Amino acid sequence: MSKLKIAIQKSxxxxxxxxxxxxxxxxxxxxxxxxxxxxxxxxxxxxLFLRDDDIPKYVEQGIVDIGIIGENEVLEQxxxxxxxxxxxFANCRxxxxxxxxxxxxxxxxxxxxxxxxxxxxIVRNYFENKNIFAEIVEISGSVEIAPSIGLADTIADLVSxxxxxxxxxxxxxxxxxxxxxxxxxxxxxPAESEIILESFLFRIQAVVNSRxxxxxxxxxxxxxxxxxxxxxPGMKSPTVLPLAESGWxxxxxxxxxxxxxxxxxxxxxCGAEGILVIPIEKMVL
Ligand code: ATP
Ligand code: ZN
Numbered sequence: 001m002s003k004l005k006i007a008i009q010k011s012x013x014x015x016x017x018x019x020x021x022x023x024x025x026x027x028x029x030x031x032x033x034x035x036x037x038x039x040x041x042x043x044x045x046x047x048l049f050l051r052d053d054d055i056p057k058y059v060e061q062g063i064v065d066i067g068i069i070g071e072n073e074v075l076e077q078x079x080x081x082x083x084x085x086x087x088x089f090a091n092c093r094x095x096x097x098x099x100x101x102x103x104x105x106x107x108x109x110x111x112x113x114x115x116x117x118x119x120x121x122i123v124r125n126y127f128e129n130k131n132i133f134a135e136i137v138e139i140s141g142s143v144e145i146a147p148s149i150g151l152a153d154t155i156a157d158l159v160s161x162x163x164x165x166x167x168x169x170x171x172x173x174x175x176x177x178x179x180x181x182x183x184x185x186x187x188x189x190p191a192e193s194e195i196i197l198e199s200f201l202f203r204i205q206a207v208v209n210s211r212x213x214x215x216x217x218x219x220x221x222x223x224x225x226x227x228x229x230x231x232x233p234g235m236k237s238p239t240v241l242p243l244a245e246s247g248w249x250x251x252x253x254x255x256x257x258x259x260x261x262x263x264x265x266x267x268x269x270c271g272a273e274g275i276l277v278i279p280i281e282k283m284v285l
Pocket of ligand 1: 010051071073158159160161
């Protein structure tokens with residue numbers, strides 16, 4: 001039986017979360033750290049561990065069928081691959097940063113400046129679109145030290161919390177793009193691989209949905225049930241069960257992680273009590 005080949009980063013910011021995703025999809029590998037290549041024992045999948053920069057090229061050439069990679073790298077390399085779906089981890093932004101003590105008003109600040117970056121194509125396109133000429137200095141690592149060693153005036157680099165910038169005496173002034181890990185695929189997968197990919201995607205969907213949602217249970221006075229049901233979107237409509245105490249009901253539903261605190265506040269205002277929030281293991285819609 002044929003196998004689907006997936007490339008994931010050998011070691012770096014994407015590695016652990018990529019393996020965790022496979023694990024949560026119920027895919028098992030024997031002792032995967034020791035090899036460059038490994039096969040799942042309970043799913044027709046073969047993993048290749050590669051440098052992240054090589055993944056788009058390998059997927060384009062069909063050496064592997066699919067890969068997990070940062071959106072930023074897909075945009076930078078502009079290879080012929082399909083972005084199948086976002087995976088909800090390795091969230092970061094590509095931002096412009098300048099020395100902390102320098103005044104900044106707007107993007108024209110960068111006119112004629114030297115910008116150090118590992119993403120020359122994205123940064124060049126960005127400034128061309130804004131009709132601003134800036135000189136781009138391509139470096140492959142430790143971009144944040146470029147201004148302090150006199151290699152450039154400013155930088156464009158990946159940021160998540162911003163603490164690396166601060167440590168290096170820089171401040172973030174503009175966001176060029178947002179990025180997260182994505183699953184990419186070869187443009188002409190053989191029919192057999194396509195079928196395996198569908199079943200892999202079905203599992204990924206269940207895992208990513210479950211991470212983005214929480215199960216919520218609460219007690220509500222019957223007179224505010226209508227209001228509370230309106231606040232809770234749920235998958236269909238919430239489940240409402242009577243409590244032993246008359247005049248009260250238990251309400252069960254699913255809420256999105258990112259709307260969670262707003263919803264809790266509204267529920268409390270409507271008299272909800274005993275609110276429990278529970279992680280979801282898998283979610284199939
Ligand atoms: P390799 O040795 O495989 O070439 P690398 O140094 O190029 O590794 P990493 O630093 O491991 O790459 O980053 C891989 C990806 O992780 C980036 O392309 C980006 O999508 C994401 N990433 C980078 N920096 C951050 C960050 N600060 N927070 C979250 N995600 C990030
Ligand atoms: Zn890399």
